[in-house]
Amino acid sequence: MIPMKEDTILQIEGLSMVFGGLRAIDNVDLYIKRGEICALIGPNGAGKTTIFNCITGVYKPTEGTIAIRNRDGTPEYIHGLKPHVINKKGLARTFQNIRLFSNMTVLENVMIGRHNSLTAGVFRSIFRDAATRQEEERVIEESYQILRKLNLHEFVNERACNLPYGAQRRLEIARALATDPFLLLLDEPVAGMNPQETKELEETIHLIREEGHLTILLIEHDMSLVMNVSERIYVLDYGRLIAEGSPGEIKSNPEVIKAYLGEA
């Protein structure tokens, strides 16, 4: 049995990731509670994205454990599993450097997110029986509803690469939502957005959390978003956790100020 608190949905303990001689993450413990919006901040190169990559299976952690609480309440270790398996368990992510399927349409991008809610294999795709046709119609409708939620429905048939920057970021979120996650990992969702767009996305993040009963872990450099949206903040510096607490506590934490501004 994995020791895990009842309300914890993601539990990282003793996580380390070593690249050659570099300890990118050093003995990090992280606990995310069900339903909260939690932020992971830190200066450039602190290892935030590396933690995301460990959680989502892109990297296999050198040491430590990562456990999730499944939908049915049973805890399970996920470190070392492949990215697509982890996604199927209900963890979805967006990417810091936008990674859309750029030559496909906006709707198709979201439809790919729904891949695992469909069942048609090669033969059923070729024969296209009634069940497969229904399934396809259903996925189109569902994907369209997700696009509406993120205010992208005007772009349905547009190629993803032709979208304005802010819309591309939103499409990344839409695509991740399409996989029906219980934990959403957002890697710098407002990077490069203007204040107006940031404000809108802030509302969107609240909205998707309420509607989808989601837990959200986000990496962000935009402090206004972090302070407004998150309930708890972890601060990372040189691969180590240096602080944890509410936005108010973090703002006045001397360690954090030192990490961001340097020693006086």
Add this chain to the structure above:
Amino acid sequence: MKQNGILKDIAQALLQGLWFVFLLFPLLVMKVSVVGGVASVTFRWNNIPLVFVAAVGGSLLWRWALRWNEQKGARDPENSLGVRIQNGVSAFLKQNRLARVVLPLFFIGALLAYPLISGMYHTNVMISALIYVMLALGLNIVVGLGGLLNLGYAAFFAVGAYTYGLLWKHTGPWLAQVGIDPSWLFWISLPLAGFVALLFGVLLSLPVLRLRGDYLAIITLAFGEIFRMVLQNSGDITGGATGISLIPRPWFFGIQLTPHMAAIYIYYITLSLVVFTIFVVRRIENSRVGRALEAMREDEIACEAMGIDLVKNKLITFALGAFWAGVAGVLLAAQTTYINPDSFTLWESIMVLMAVVIGGTGSIPGVIAGTLVLKLLPEYFRALAQYRMLLYGVAMIIVILFKSDGLIPRRRTEYRLEQEGSTSPEGHL
């Protein structure tokens, strides 16, 4: 400013002219002739101005074309000629009911009547072209949808041809002795070769699952060559370099056909199989499986993060691609009645890949057009046969620089979504 640019262009063109004169001097100006063991050099000085003028002219033309391309924004896929023609045709068909009935009927009629009105030679040329269409459609699944560069594709073609050839070689004479018509081996071979090729596709994809791009290309290239070497050197089983000859053409319900009649028969078989291939490939393209393959082409990491199993996806890609090559191989063996390892060199793989790229990667009408251009034009311009490679190269460079989407680029499926509710996908092609 613009004046300046033109002057700069001219100056660079002149420099390039001089450079070409220097480069080609030993080839076009000096001529060494050996008479009775004594070498003498003749200088053909009047070639110099010709080379110079040609190089300067070519360079200027090239620069002008690049400029023109930049200004026109020809790379914008929505704006390219192929897309506009496709849109124009579909708009015309939508408006004109008569044309919507008559044009396809005329097209189908022409395809069906072709072997009857043209001679045996032209029928055979068309059969080879159609076999290549099938190959290209198969490779299009691998390269166009899956984005996996496969340079060993001819190996699967060989698997198909040899499946039929070997099946006949080892059981045919015996069957004839016993008194059974051996021609039905052809019909057994069609699906069998497809599945054997599919099996080889899966076997090949296992070691290359982690590879992508250049590395994948090199490994598949090596696989293709190794496979050909094995065919060549295991003479006991495969007939070695001399191959397998006297493979029977298919019989028509127990009647042996004359070569001409057999060609017509094979034409119809090939045509229907091509239609079948188009049908299947189109179904796959617009399905859950096809979308997953395309996502893999676009971005492997994001694809995995969306819960798609890359290993399974790659196996599907290779298997589906190899299947059609296998079927096409049987047709080749039946048409030519003779196969040997030299029919399946790297060059065949490159030819098919070139057809896919020139036609339009991922686009079914594009791939068909590309193959027909590449296979039929050389047949009707035999006079230029010695410049074939040169022309292919030039065509390739021009397409990649000016129309990187190919002759007829892929059009994406558009979905018409009404506000609140009913959905209807609007197909393309």
